[in-house]
Amino acid sequence: MARESFDKEIQFLRMLALAGGAYSRQQFAERLGISVHTFDKTLRYLKEIMSTVYQRLPRDQGKELSEGLRYNYYESADPLLLFLFRAKSLKESESIRLSLILTTLQLQSLTAMEVMDACSGSMPDDFSLPDEKTIRGDLKYLEEIGVIVRSESGRPYRYKAANDLVTQLSDEELIDLFDFVDIMANTQVPSVQGYLLRDNLKKALRQRSMDATVTEPFLYKYHYHSRILDEAHLYTIFQAIRQRRKLRFLYLSPKRTKSYSSKNTNPLFERETEGVAEMLLPLRVVYDHQYGRWYLIGHNSRQGIMKFRMEGLTQIEEGDTVPEEEFSHKLANLEEQLRHSWVTDTGRSVRVVARFYNPDRSGANFVKERVLSQGQWGTITEETDSTFLYEITVNGIFEIKPWLRSFGSSCEVIEPASLRREFIAEWKEIQTYYEPLREDL
Structure with a gap:
């Protein structure tokens, strides 16, 4: 897929995920800056990619694009939109050729010439046969990314699939590895590589006839598509x-x-x-x-x-x-x-002081635990049994403000005075939304 084409699909899926069915075809195309015809063509292309990715699954496990964009809180641990990465920057002929090479090397070690003969005998009729240079280039690429390994014997070199890790693990060890990758991929960033590894481990579990509940022990609500x-x-x-x-x-x-x-590649339509x-x-x-x-x-x-x-x-x-x-x-x-930046702000440093109120009910102090885990380099000073002070020097107040606001009534801004006034004005505005309404309205 060309780089520009992938940019288009990224923005297309982003809008589809965020807007859902809020836009008509015309509005969607205008927002993207493309024609309605291009919109329809791109949508068909994405459906083809998704059907190709899931074509080997049973019908009840297959997915439609519309199903992938229907959000449920406890739907699946499979992340939305990941299917696009499987189609990234591979021509159709490359995808078929690499699949044939990996399939051929699963059960036996072969030389480059033997791999070429096997691929030539299995290539579809409408694709040209690969030459020796192409096959050697593919083998070098697959070896660099760790998918295949070269045997230790001398020339000519023999290659085989690098699946010893999975095949040598017991069922219990494979399940433990899958659970670890599953948790890390869903809680750490970046995560795409982890999701792809998770999918490969899930396939290995299914090849051992593991129950479906084993491959999805945890379910996640994914917020940031x-x-x-x-x-x-x-x-x-x-x-x-x-x-x-x-x-x-x-x-x-x-x-x-x-x-x-x-x-713009055509000067007539620039x-x-x-x-x-x-x-x-x-x-x-x-x-x-x-x-x-x-x-x-x-x-x-x-x-x-x-x-x-x-x-x-x-x-x-x-x-x-x-x-x-x-x-x-x-x-x-x-x-x-960036030394005092909450996220990316490079402005003037400001001292922020806030008073946090511990929850009234007994049990875990989730307010303090959250401040300790998210408060970065800020310092905490115990004030009373029910309150503590949090102090930090940050570049500007714009980026830390939403975090302080998210604590609601459990946080009171002390300094700077300007930020305190802003919070007072905001809470007063919110209060007006909840004023009593006349019953006869």
């Missing part, structure tokens, strides 16, 4: 940071009405784009747990430190490499600016 989609860019950005490479991309601000812009072309040296990736958002922070030669929400990144391309000394200097400067 956009988080999985944004991980599509994550490893490209991580690689650019490791290699000290600049990135070029088209940024569409989440505040704009358009969430996608096609790449049009003004809604996005902004950017060149950035990536330095850090930050995840905001409160809102389930990824942020890219880097240095721009014109504007210095810049921050982007990852959901707005499209058409990402790698650029030139910068010297290690320059990269280290910019990274050190950024880390100094």
